[in-house]
Amino acid sequence: MIRFGMLQFRIQAITAAVTLAAFAVLLAATGPHLASTYAADGLDICHGSSCLSPATYFTASLARSPYDVVFLLSTGIILLAPAVIGLFWGAPLIARELETGTAALAWNQSVTRTRWLAVKLAIGGLTAMAVTEALSLMQTWWAVPISQAVADGSGAGVAQSRFSQLNFATHGITPLGYAAFAFALGVTAGALIRRTVPAMAVTLAIFAALQVAMPLWVRPNLAPPDHTVIPVTALGGAGPSQTGPGGDTFSLYALTIPGQPGAWILSSGPVNTAGQATSTTPVACASVGTGPGGGPQGNGFLPGQGPAAFVGCLASHGIREAITYQPASRYWRFQLTETAIYLALALALAGYCFRRLRRLS
Amino acid sequence: MNAVIAASGLGKQYRHAWALRDCTLAIPEGHVVGLVGPNGAGKTTLLRLATGMLMPTRGTITVLGERPAAGPAQLARVGFVAQDTAVYARMTVADHLRLGAWLNPGWDDDLARQRIGQLALDPKQRAGSLSGGQRAQLALTLAMAKRPELLILDEPVASLDPLARREFLQGLMETVAEQRLSVVLSSHLVADLERVCDYVVVLVASRVRVAGEVSDLLASHHRLSGPRRAPGSLPAGQEVITESHTDKQTSLLVRTDGPVLDPAWAVKPVSLEDLVLAYMRRAGDDAPARRQHLGVAS
Numbered sequence: 001m002i003r004f005g006m007l008q009f010r011i012q013a014i015t016a017a018v019t020l021a022a023f024a025v026l027l028a029a030t031g032p033h034l035a036s037t038y039a040a041d042g043l044d045i046c047h048g049s050s051c052l053s054p055a056t057y058f059t060a061s062l063a064r065s066p067y068d069v070v071f072l073l074s075t076g077i078i079l080l081a082p083a084v085i086g087l088f089w090g091a092p093l094i095a096r097e098l099e100t101g102t103a104a105l106a107w108n109q110s111v112t113r114t115r116w117l118a119v120k121l122a123i124g125g126l127t128a129m130a131v132t133e134a135l136s137l138m139q140t141w142w143a144v145p146i147s148q149a150v151a152d153g154s155g156a157g158v159a160q161s162r163f164s165q166l167n168f169a170t171h172g173i174t175p176l177g178y179a180a181f182a183f184a185l186g187v188t189a190g191a192l193i194r195r196t197v198p199a200m201a202v203t204l205a206i207f208a209a210l211q212v213a214m215p216l217w218v219r220p221n222l223a224p225p226d227h228t229v230i231p232v233t234a235l236g237g238a239g240p241s242q243t244g245p246g247g248d249t250f251s252l253y254a255l256t257i258p259g260q261p262g263a264w265i266l267s268s269g270p271v272n273t274a275g276q277a278t279s280t281t282p283v284a285c286a287s288v289g290t291g292p293g294g295g296p297q298g299n300g301f302l303p304g305q306g307p308a309a310f311v312g313c314l315a316s317h318g319i320r321e322a323i324t325y326q327p328a329s330r331y332w333r334f335q336l337t338e339t340a341i342y343l344a345l346a347l348a349l350a351g352y353c354f355r356r357l358r359r360l361s
Numbered sequence: 362m363n364a365v366i367a368a369s370g371l372g373k374q375y376r377h378a379w380a381l382r383d384c385t386l387a388i389p390e391g392h393v394v395g396l397v398g399p400n401g402a403g404k405t406t407l408l409r410l411a412t413g414m415l416m417p418t419r420g421t422i423t424v425l426g427e428r429p430a431a432g433p434a435q436l437a438r439v440g441f442v443a444q445d446t447a448v449y450a451r452m453t454v455a456d457h458l459r460l461g462a463w464l465n466p467g468w469d470d471d472l473a474r475q476r477i478g479q480l481a482l483d484p485k486q487r488a489g490s491l492s493g494g495q496r497a498q499l500a501l502t503l504a505m506a507k508r509p510e511l512l513i514l515d516e517p518v519a520s521l522d523p524l525a526r527r528e529f530l531q532g533l534m535e536t537v538a539e540q541r542l543s544v545v546l547s548s549h550l551v552a553d554l555e556r557v558c559d560y561v562v563v564l565v566a567s568r569v570r571v572a573g574e575v576s577d578l579l580a581s582h583h584r585l586s587g588p589r590r591a592p593g594s595l596p597a598g599q600e601v602i603t604e605s606h607t608d609k610q611t612s613l614l615v616r617t618d619g620p621v622l623d624p625a626w627a628v629k630p631v632s633l634e635d636l637v638l639a640y641m642r643r644a645g646d647d648a649p650a651r652r653q654h655l656g657v658a659s
Contacts, residue, residue: 104447108414
């Protein structure tokens with residue numbers, strides 16, 4: 001049955017191999033040059049805080065280079081791979097056999113349906129996981145200079161932390177879980193709907209919905225988040241903005257947390273001395289740092305020290321920043337948990353397929 | 362009698378209707394059995410239940426003494442060619458033979474190659490480009506070369522032209538003659554069955570109307586014609602299957618084990634087709650809403 005499973009998997013295997021090869025060529029052609037740019041910017045010899053400036057220059061230069069495009073393209077391919085696998089490998093696995101009537105041929109050889117499905121799921125599922133993870137590893141290798149620049153303290157454009165939604169879903173081990181789940185979802189949809197094209201549509205809809213719901217509502221809660229309250233003057237690059245008529249309200253978001261590099265900030269906002277969320281500008285600060293025709297009329301801060309002066313005024317009036325976050329140290333715990341969730345769902349779907357298959361004809 | 366297929370109170374319900382209901386039958390081994398009946402009688406459902414392609418809603422069915430598709434060993438003992446004789450369109454003829462060799466421990470590669478050679482099929486040809494007759498032959502080759510004890514064929518020739526149909530049945534008969542093999546073959550074309558079957562089961566609305574060896578059935582059924590009279594006046598042991606009357610004439614199809622001695626009757630033998638039609642028509646009286654006509658092979 002394994003040889004037969006392989007024989008039937010030929011086309012898919014060739015497609016996967018060609019995709020992997022093209023992906024490898026794309027990254028191998030551009031990766032060394034990205035690394036040399038990184039070195040040329042002085043990032044390979046800097047230490048500690050001296051890296052921030054070249055890292056910022058490096059990440060800013062990415063936005064004007066083709067690496068930006070290569071990064072987004074390769075990320076897109078890794079994100080789409082599980083969906084494509086679910087659609088084109090998973091959904092037809094049972095549905096096509098039923099549609100074309102070849103199920104009668106397949107299931108009347110001297111091999112039980114259970115074994116037939118076990119072999120097909122194993123070949124398809126393991127290949128799906130291997131292919132997706134291979135794509136992910138190749139891109140992770142390619143993006144090492146970018147990840148390093150992020151670790152050095154810069155974050156701009158495509159250079160985002162490991163917890164950013166694009167990076168979390170394309171690096172680490174999550175692609176394994178997505179691939180296994182999407183494949184099992186396709187197979188199950190095919191077994192239930194019994195027609196390939198509708199099964200593909202349902203697979204796509206469910207997988208896409210889950211991939212949106214996961215980072216929005218599930219992932220932030222995989223572990224209870226940490227809370228901290230820090231001085232607004234410690235927010236670094238984060239700029240305040242004045243909102244509302246006359247600049248009487250303001251907002252101030254944290255982009256990074258001092259001492260917690262790479263933390264995943266779930267929410268942040270200013271609080272008053274009583275610890276309550278606030279957005280009301282203290283009266284004394286309303287015109288601090290704003291220029292003529294600016295500030296109170298809502299046109300913004302003076303260039304240069306304007307924002308810092310405003311933030312300093314906020315701090316002197318007891319306003320601090322409350323931040324809810326997941327520390328960077330939880331990265332692998334989150335990767336493991338999310339991957340385990342998807343793998344468990346994949347196994348549950350596969351188990352259902354075995355039960356369902358006995359009643360199919 | 363060892364039954365190749367034994368069903369008891371067998372039923373299969375789909376969402377809206379029963380495809381087969383309360384079917385009880387026993388098909389003996391060592392025959393080429395024709396399963397005949399009108400469309401909707403439940404033939405396909407019965408055969409799919411017998412191969413384990415369907416699970417019964419009610420009742421039981423055993424095939425060669427075991428539950429259908431109970432395991433690899435049971436699957437190896439039964440060959441099946443489904444109604445649409447589906448094969449993998451993208452795989453070549455040779456790939457199909459490899460499939461058979463890989464998936465069946467009892468695979469007879471010589472038989473398979475010999476049949477493919479006789480049929481003049483190109484092993485490199487994709488199955489999707491085969492004609493309907495060639496496809497059916499390929500499916501039959503796969504089913505035969507696994508060396509089953511029982512071969513189940515569901516309307517295998519229904520979609521074939523007369524020549525392909527004859528060749529298919531010819532090939533079937535040659536293999537049956539060589540192997541010790543029971544065959545159950547469904548069809549609504551009695552002429553096909555007449556050529557190959559030595560046992561016939563007439564199934565109408567899930568019920569077996571008559572079953573037996575063809576030679577016995579033909580010997581025990583007669584068409585009687587004579588002056589008009591009531592069928593009740595026949596001697597005991599003569600069962601009327603169908604009757605038709607004109608003003609002066611009565612024509613009966615009767616079943617009897619003894620000779621018909623009444624000189625008033627002109628006694629004629631019946632053909633298998635007449636016999637099958639008679640049982641199906643009699644059944645039709647029970648359920649007059651649907652009168653089915655048999656197609657006749659050209």
